Amino acid sequence: MMGETPGVCVKALEREGADVVGANCTLGSREMIPLAETIRHCTSLPVIIQPNAGKPRLKDGKTVYDQDPEEFAEDVQAMVEAGVNAVGGCCGTTPEFISVLHSRLFAQ
Ligand SMILES: [Zn+2]
Numbered sequence: 001m002m003g004e005t006p007g008v009c010v011k012a013l014e015r016e017g018a019d020v021v022g023a024n025c026t027l028g029s030r031e032m033i034p035l036a037e038t039i040r041h042c043t044s045l046p047v048i049i050q051p052n053a054g055k056p057r058l059k060d061g062k063t064v065y066d067q068d069p070e071e072f073a074e075d076v077q078a079m080v081e082a083g084v085n086a087v088g089g090c091c092g093t094t095p096e097f098i099s100v101l102h103s104r105l106f107a108q
Contacts, residue, residue: 006035010042022048025090028055028067029075036079046085053092065092069100077104
């Protein structure tokens with residue numbers, strides 16, 4: 001957000017003794033995939049990612065998010081497969097998003 005690269009941010013957090021690094025909010029899950037991959041490649045620490053359900057936009061004076069739970073879960077699964085250790089949802093996600101994600105990640 002302030003113009004620092006993910007690698008610079010991760011190294012600064014490591015120097016300060018972070019146990020986990022990651023990103024949340026602002027980006028939808030689709031836009032978060034390359035950032036998650038970049039963070040994963042910058043550190044050996046556990047990585048946590050919690051994207052929004054799309055980029056926020058105003059509609060009739062209310063903030064709305066355009067992703068559906070299936071798309072969100074597909075993207076977050078891609079991040080897990082890229083080595084992200086902990087995942088969740090930020091703005092615009094609901095318990096349904098997490099339920100669909102859980103089903104996708106732990107399907108037998
Ligand atoms: Zn958020």
